[in-house]
Amino acid sequence: MKFAIVSKGDQRSNKIKATMKQYLTDFDLVYDKENPDLVISVGGDGTFLEAFHRYVHRLSTTAFIGVHTGHLGFYADWVPEEVEKLIIEIAKTPFQIVEYPLLEVTIRAKSGGKEDCFFALNEATIKTADGSVVFDVEIKGEHFETFRGDGLCVSTPSGSTAYNKALGGAILHPSLDAIQLTEMASINNRVFRTIGSPLILPKHHTCLLKPMVERSFLIAIDHFTTNYTNVKSIQCRVADERIRFARFRQFPFWNRVRDSFVSEGE
Secondary structure, X not given: OEEEEEEOOOHHHHHHHHHHHHHHHHOOOEEOOOOOOEEEEEEOHHXXXXXXXXXXXXXXXXXXXXEEOOOOOOOOOEOHHXXXXXXXXXXXXXXXXXXXXXXXXXXXXXXXXXXXXXXXXXEEEEEOOOOOEEEEEEEOOEEEEXXXXXXXXXXXXXXXXXXXXXXXXXXXXXXXXXXXXXXXXXXXXXXXXXXXXXXXXXXXXXXXXXXXXXXXXEEEEOOEEEEEOOEEEEXXXXXXXXXXXXXXXOOOHHHHHHHHHOOOOO
């Protein structure tokens, strides 16, 4: 089996990376940064997002697993004290594949031409540096509302515990093929109205955002932000592609939620 390791870059993470690389190659696994069957993330959720986007072109053939060297992460099952055990599991045990849904974002320009298409593991956010954003929001091809406010967040179920939660969105279990649309400081008065609640859209419901006012937009796909001008529309839907996690043991999603947000420290 071929593997690659993405490290956070700090001393502790780099040491774990070096240890894992040495021992796994001793077990006759092949280190291959270009075409790995397994990608090991060593760091936090930010490192895992970096690993995901580095190998996003290999979603159908590459599985991911995480070792967290900072705070407990949603995408990292293993702690540094368990690295030796993990090395043996990888070398000796066939892993189970668990798949989570992704968000597909397609950005179309007014001038036509090539569309920009991205996959997000956590979320996409649309903001502007020029006041409020004004979007015509279409769901499944029909007008739903005109949104005015600071911006919109569209999250995956696994990303629902991140920015989406901070905006008051619901936490969705990753077994659900859905995306969630959450408002950022919407304008609601006698003239302007929005739904004011997060919307959970199933896989067959596409959300289309059409700018009503000429703006440049800051569009973030996970933690990668790009400035766009002359935007015709931003299409968001559940992707056909999915991320594949390598699991050697059970770690239920609700346990992750509990441990991250409600468990008291010892």
